[in-house]
Amino acid sequence: MTVTPRLSLPLLAAGQAQKHVTHNDALVRLDALIHLVVDSRTQLEPPVSPSELSAYIVPAGAAGVFAGHTDQVALFEDGGWTFLMPRTGWQAWVADEAEHNLWNGTEWRRASPLSSFGAEKWGVNATADDTNRLAISAEASLFNHAGGDHRLKINKANAGATASVLFQSGWSGRAEFGLAGDEDLRVKVSPDGAAWHDAVAIDRASGSVALPGSPWAAGQNLLINGDMRVNQRGFAGGALVAGAYGFDRWKAGAGGADLSLSGFAITLTSGTIVQPVEPGLWGLAALAGMSLTLSVEDLTGGNLAVAVGSQSGTITVGAGRRSVTLTPAAGDTGVLQVGLSPSAGAVSFARIKLEHGRLATGWAMRPLSVEQMLCRRYYLRQDGQVLLDAYQVSATASRQNLTLPVPMRSTPSTSFSVSQEINVQGSDRGVVAQSPEQAYAYVTALALGRVRAAFDALVFDAEL
Secondary structure (H helix, E strand, O other), rough: OEEOOOOOOOOOOOOOOOOHHHHHHHHHHHHHOOOOEOEEEOOOOOOOOOOOOEEEEOOOOOOOHOOOOOOOEEEEEOOOEEEOOOOOOOOOOOOOOEEEEOOOOOOOOEOOOOOOOOOEEEEEEEOOOOOOOEOOOOOOOOOOOOOOOOOOOOOOOOOOOOOEEEEEOEEEEEEEEEEOOOOEHHHHEEOOOOOEEEEEEEOOOOEEEEEEOOHHHHHOOOOOOOOOOOOOOOOOEEEOOOHHHHHHHHOOEHHHHHHEEOEEEEEEEEEEEEEOOOOOEEEEOOOOOOOEEEEEEEEEEEOOEEEEEEEEEEEEEEEEEEEEEEEEOOOOOOOOOEEEEEOOOOOOEEEEEEEOOOOOOOOOOOOHHHHHHHHHHHHEEOOOOOEEEEEEEEEEEEEEEEOOOOOOOOOOOEEEEEEEOOOEEEEEEEEEEEEOEHHHHHEOOOOOEEEEEEEEEEEOOOOO
């Protein structure tokens, strides 16, 4: 054996000449390694003018004479660099970090969290890892004040990241609160750690509170017939030309549309569907500058492109209620056009909702009678037949007043068919709207006697 087993100090050999050289070399090595102090453990190249006190822990990626000596202790001795492979338990004070490090057999690690650099990992009765760098196994944890306040801070990198507190049972998530994927405070729960449901959401801008899982607390839907269950036109699904209405209040955009309905599932195969939203119906002068959230349920097949006035966004594919928040620009006054189109290929979704604020609340179905009345404000297909049957002199009209079941948005246009007529002067019979609330049917007799006209498929149209 020519060196010591721990510090690799050179040993004197029997009959060795110039024993003082070997002895002095061992003393120099001891001088360096006992109470070892290194200048740095991050310097990639040796200094230009090292001194006899220069020592380094060589970092990964080092260059020059340090290359190939990762994690070794570099000592400047007798005008040159000596490299020593550390043994488990070696300790060193790193001067430029003011930090005590030790070699654990595979890496140099900070030995104490006392300095401002702190320990890379710290376990209290537990094993820390690269994800859980602080791990505590205990009955309780105490964070006390130091004479005044105490605040626990959880910071995230950006708006789309998460800063939250997660509660688990058997290592499976059951509840979580914090900033999860956006910057509004949310409380959510899970039955299995996989499916999550928002219970409380608080808008960061206004402080308004939404309870997405509670139908009774849902916000008002500014869209009419969001589930497309009212279908006065009897639309069977399929292609719509530009501007044509299908299900009540929904029309095709400029390029047409192709859609169908099965139960509550709406399939939009291509094109854009549009609903003009009238602010005055909801007691508002305009929707410009107001945060509006559009949401749908169970979006499959791809993302859904959304336009609200001049603003646009995307709802990403996924289960549950999915949403995007847009703020109409200052110029988006008057009737607001809301459009939906597939980003690519056919998409399916259900129960479209537009509401005030930045938070999507759950679906709340208005009574069918109320939804029908809202639809009839814009379009009314009159059930049954209007029959005029009278005895009249020649060239004299007989007239019957009609009261519309709900006041319409404006005085509507009318269309109808005539299933029978007797003694009618030419085509002088019809239905005329006088106001948003009143209309009349009339027929003019050709000659003295009985005059009769039956009007079917009567439609009043005040669509936007």
